[in-house]
Amino acid sequence: MEVKARAPGKIIIAGEHAVVHGSTAVAACIDLCTSVSLRFPSDSDNNDTLKLHFKDVALEFSWSVGKVKETLSHLGSPFPSTPTSCSVETIKCIAVLVEEQNIPEAKIGLASGVIAFLWLYTSILGFKPATVVVTSDLPIGAGLGSSAAFCVSLTAALLSFLDSVSLDTNHQGWLTFGESDLDLLNKWAFEGEKIIHGKPSGLDNTVSTYGNIIKFRSGKLTRIKSNMPLKMLITNTKVSRNTKALVAGVSERTLRHPDAMSSVFNAVDSISKELATVIESPTPDDLSLTEKEGKLEELIEMNQGLLQCMGVSHASIETVLRTTLKYKLASKLTGAGGGGCVLTVTANTNSS
Ligand SMILES: Nc1ncnc2c1ncn2[C@@H]1O[C@H](COP(=O)(O)OP(=O)(O)O)[C@@H](O)[C@H]1O
Ligand SMILES: C[C@@](O)(CCOP(=O)(O)O)CC(=O)O
Numbered sequence: 638m639e640v641k642a643r644a645p646g647k648i649i650i651a652g653e654h655a656v657v658h659g660s661t662a663v664a665a666c667i668d669l670c671t672s673v674s675l676r677f678p679s680d681s682d683n684n685d686t687l688k689l690h691f692k693d694v695a696l697e698f699s700w701s702v703g704k705v706k707e708t709l710s711h712l713g714s715p716f717p718s719t720p721t722s723c724s725v726e727t728i729k730c731i732a733v734l735v736e737e738q739n740i741p742e743a744k745i746g747l748a749s750g751v752i753a754f755l756w757l758y759t760s761i762l763g764f765k766p767a768t769v770v771v772t773s774d775l776p777i778g779a780g781l782g783s784s785a786a787f788c789v790s791l792t793a794a795l796l797s798f799l800d801s802v803s804l805d806t807n808h809q810g811w812l813t814f815g816e817s818d819l820d821l822l823n824k825w826a827f828e829g830e831k832i833i834h835g836k837p838s839g840l841d842n843t844v845s846t847y848g849n850i851i852k853f854r855s856g857k858l859t860r861i862k863s864n865m866p867l868k869m870l871i872t873n874t875k876v877s878r879n880t881k882a883l884v885a886g887v888s889e890r891t892l893r894h895p896d897a898m899s900s901v902f903n904a905v906d907s908i909s910k911e912l913a914t915v916i917e918s919p920t921p922d923d924l925s926l927t928e929k930e931g932k933l934e935e936l937i938e939m940n941q942g943l944l945q946c947m948g949v950s951h952a953s954i955e956t957v958l959r960t961t962l963k964y965k966l967a968s969k970l971t972g973a974g975g976g977g978c979v980l981t982v983t984a985n986t987n988s989s
């Protein structure tokens with residue numbers, strides 16, 4: 638039997654990093670997805686192997702299920718009924734299973750994704766042989782939430798085998814989860830993100846799970862209904878970076894300058910809230926559209942300035958900012974920064 642699940646990546650329109658420290662953020666999912674296929678061997682295959690294939694980065698892993706069980710089962714039940722954090726002790730044990738796979742040095746950054754896989758797989762399905770294949774339209778480590786799309790699509794594939802989870806409504810040929818199961822999916826995916834990001838806000842997995850545009854603060858989402866066309870250009874600087882390290886860098890700066898950083902986070906909170914209000918407010922005519930677009934552009938520029946204060950911009954990002962400014966277009970980094978992707982507002986009424 639084979640199941641295929643997919644989940645989208647995202648853009649953060651305002652509030653990255655500050656959201657980790659309790660500020661509001663606004664994010665929207667994009668139509669680039671990560672897909673996970675999960676296949677169990679037939680009884681006649683007599684197979685005892687758990688295989689993981691990361692197609693985009695050409696990495697294959699395989700473990701004997703007996704070995705995985707031997708390494709992990711003494712740490713507790715393999716079937717926690719509710720989403721559970723992976724303890725430091727368990728991460729260490731899983732890391733041994735990953736180290737044995739000899740990931741080439743150039744790709745060692747992907748190891749946390751493999752640890753997240755083993756934690757989610759064994760927690761939800763226990764010790765069963767299977768072949769799991771991961772493919773993505775998203776650039777990995779570029780700020781478009783590939784880690785969350787991976788955790789959400791993997792968790793969706795795993796949960797679909799539980800009797801308690803019901804899949805019904807057909808959406809463009811795909812089955813979807815009901816509202817309460819989406820909550821379960823989101824919580825498990827968050828546990829995966831924790832392993833990859835260290836200290837995630839939960840924004841990325843939430844927008845990947847629920848879709849559309851959301852406002853998010855301290856784990857709580859509010860759905861947003863946009864009342865204006867939002868045209869944005871995404872530029873990938875192709876400078877790779879690691880979200881975990883950037884998030885840790887902002888936390889260190891916050892420890893060094895608590896008052897100043899608290900003001901920065903408060904300012905971002907106001908920017909995200911105002912931006913959400915602008916997007917949601919009615920647009921009765923072209924004049925109000927032009928006015929709203931102007932506000933949106935200004936808020937984007939202000940958010941970028943504060944991201945610079947947090948120390949997460951990068952020379953490659955500044956080059957994109959200078960280039961788009963030549964055309965009077967407002968841009969900001971999106972995601973963790975340090976390279977990765979830049980968002981540019983390409984307003985409908987801005988023809989200069
Ligand atoms: N398609 C994929 N194949 C393998 N690993 C992936 C894939 N997508 C995401 N990952 C995992 O997510 C990590 C990147 O996450 P992160 O640094 O948060 O960047 P982002 O979420 O912005 O893409 C990778 O190092 C890897 O562990
Ligand atoms: C920097 C942050 O706000 C977003 C990170 O997004 P990404 O992994 O760079 O796509 C971290 C978080 O919200 O968990």
Ligand SMILES: [Mg+2]
Binds near residue numbers: 841880
């Ligand atoms: Mg990420």
